[in-house]
Amino acid sequence: MPRSAKPSKRLTEKQRRFVEEYLVDLNATQAAIRAGYSEKTAYSVGFENLRKPEIAKAIEQAQARLARRTDITQERVLQELARIGFSDMADFLSWGPKGVELTASDGLTPDQSACVSEVSETVTQFGGSRRIKLHSKTRALELLGRHLGLYPAQRHEVSGPDGGDIPVETRNAVLERLLMEIAGEGRADGLPNLTQEKIGE
Template sequence: MENNALTPKQQRFCLEYIKDSNATQAAIRAGYSSKTANEQGARLLANVSIQQEVQRLQKQVADETGVQVKALVQELAKIAFASVPDLLDPVTKEPKPLDQLSAAERACIVEISEITGTTGITRKVKLHSKLTAIDMLMKHLGGYVTASDIIDKLPPERLDQLIEDLLSKLKSNNDRL
């Protein structure tokens, strides 16, 4: 069911946003000016109706594909916490055969290749990027918190008090000079 409270351009933004969760690019693809897309994207995401429509669309995609966020987070965690030594035979230091690896260990592998050289065959194991997986998990779990995020959540009276305290300290420091 489509959200009738949204304009066609806002609806398009929602559809574009669920593709990559990039508000700026979604705004551009939805037809907003590229010069103001960053601000437009942030403004659109602050709109409660748009938030609800994005959530509805994400749920619809999850229901239709059978892919749930929990499963995706679990896959990212496998990659983020993969350990190279677990993939290697402790004696030979060669990659273990796939049937000796757990499902989680196999999930972190992108490619296994063999290189024939003068000293014999060398097996090479390429893993998914741990840093990318950790970054994605941090974003999903809200692990990146900025001072701005904290300040935005403060009640106005507490923020006023902090500003007053800071100004008082600055004045005190200036008086000592």
């Protein structure tokens, strides 16, 4: 008889909480802290949890369920980014010698309205001002470009003092620094004086 498939490892209560918290902001370190892990080890625990097959699978399944409930698809996200990335301020206001005039909201298409981040008006005894702010075109175009592979990949080259080999005892610290930078958490303090270069491939 064929062997039955090995049952998947069940998550502990703390691991289940980590999965729930990770879905909030996709920050593994903060998710670990909110799930009850020590703040001192939260960074490494979060990183390790994401690499565990059973936790990665639980996160993937939860994200799929969330996408189905909210009808969020890759196509919809890209369409929304394209709306913002290719928006034109001239659709929202006109300007000339007589001043600046905003376009009425009922004169905007649904695609144009989706680009508006903020509209405000200030009225004082001396007059007033009106302000319209769109979502960031630069950020939207950057995300679209990354999805389409328009930016060359980068690799990190790290060397020890004076270009020599990295001492064994410092390698883990270097790896942690690179992971923090990739995760957008900034540089770690107190690390050895190493040389790091980014080289486009």
